[in-house]
Amino acid sequence: MTKFLMWLALAALVIFAIRSKIRQAQKRYQDQFRQQQQAAAQPQPQPQPQPGYKARAAAQAANDAEVMLQCAHCGVFYPASETVQTNGRDYCSAAHAALPSA
Incomplete structure (x- = not known):
């Protein structure tokens, strides 16, 4: 036992x-x-992207952006470097500058 x-x-x-x-x-x-669960509930800080090729290209494009003007005759927007000025008005081409104003 x-x-x-x-x-x-x-x-x-x-x-x-x-x-x-x-x-x-x-x-x-x-x-x-x-x-x-607690770690998942807390907001995670977003990592800052390193300036790579795309970021530099976007910054360069922003620096290279040109002012756009609107044609007084047809209303089309065009780069300011291509403007034709007549009587203080901006036109997109010499042909529109030569037309009589409406």
């Missing part, structure tokens, strides 16, 4: 130890899950 009680006590200890380890693992998993 004492052997039976000894084996029963040993089995109880083993079961207790296994359940204890399972609880610890579950607690660790739940803590990690909570930390991940």
Whole structure:
């Protein structure tokens, strides 16, 4: 009978130890899950893009942009470097400048 009680006590200890380890693992998993949820809820700072080829090209295009004017005759917009001025008005071509004003 004492052997039976000894084996029963040993089995109880083993079961207790296994359940204890399972609880610890579950607690660790739940803590990690909570930390991940909290980290996901916080807004992440956006990394600043490094000025690469596209950024430099866009900056260069903005610097190279030319003022656009509107033709007094037809209303078309054209670059200021191509303007033909007559009587203080801007025209897109010499042909429109030569036409009588409406």
